[in-house]
Amino acid sequence: MNGAAIETWFGLTDFRSALESDWAATLSSLGIQWEYEPCLLVLPSGERYLPDFWLPEIGTWIEVKGNGIPRVEKARELATVVVCKCRERCACQWFGGEIVLIGHPALRTAGMRFGALYWDDARYSAVLAQCGHCESFSWLRLRQSFRCRKCRVLDPQRLRMYGPGELEFRHSDRVTAHQVADEYAMWITAEQVAETRRKRENGEVA
Numbered sequence: 001m002n003g004a005a006i007e008t009w010f011g012l013t014d015f016r017s018a019l020e021s022d023w024a025a026t027l028s029s030l031g032i033q034w035e036y037e038p039c040l041l042v043l044p045s046g047e048r049y050l051p052d053f054w055l056p057e058i059g060t061w062i063e064v065k066g067n068g069i070p071r072v073e074k075a076r077e078l079a080t081v082v083v084c085k086c087r088e089r090c091a092c093q094w095f096g097g098e099i100v101l102i103g104h105p106a107l108r109t110a111g112m113r114f115g116a117l118y119w120d121d122a123r124y125s126a127v128l129a130q131c132g133h134c135e136s137f138s139w140l141r142l143r144q145s146f147r148c149r150k151c152r153v154l155d156p157q158r159l160r161m162y163g164p165g166e167l168e169f170r171h172s173d174r175v176t177a178h179q180v181a182d183e184y185a186m187w188i189t190a191e192q193v194a195e196t197r198r199k200r201e202n203g204e205v206a
């Protein structure tokens with residue numbers, strides 16, 4: 001394991017807690033792009049709220065909460081604003097609107113050395129699904145749409161679905177250099193895709 005590579009990757013971001021850093025490592029291991037503390041929001045109540053993570057490709061917010069007394073009121077209030085009851089055919093960028101999750105510490109589970117990924121949805125319940133078409137992971141609310149939130153393909157038969165406690169949680173200091181290199185390569189690819197799309201929209205390429 002190459003400590004320097006890990007520090008470079010996760011060291012790009014200063015996390016407030018080890019749990020947040022571990023959530024970032026776990027999201028990266030699943031190939032999910034994340035932004036840490038992307039913006040300060042003003043909620044309808046007038047409260048200011050700085051969510052921990054925004055997942056720009058799949059329209060999902062995550063508020064990471066450690067053990068003890070969880071303060072999730074702001075995340076729940078955000079959910080009342082960004083969640084939509086739509087299933088299909090709506091102006092929402094993602095069906096069901098944006099998802100707000102509470103990210104918990106790993107759940108102790110037999111057979112998983114560092115425990116399992118554990119979350120709950122601030123408003124309804126969400127499962128983590130891997131798309132059979134693009135292989136991407138996204139959280140879905142099953143009563144709303146089975147459509148992959150990343151590639152938008154609807155292929156329920158090929159979806160693999162996981163509930164809380166079913167996938168391995170990662171620790172940021174235990175992600176191997178090999179995994180980091182793979183993720184870095186994947187991110188570059190994602191950026192290139194975005195750049196190509198932007199150029200196409202601007203008419204710069206055919």
Ligand SMILES: [Zn+2]
Nearest residue numbers: 084086090092
């Ligand atoms: Zn909608």
Ligand SMILES: [Zn+2]
Nearest residue numbers: 131134148151
């Ligand atoms: Zn997909």
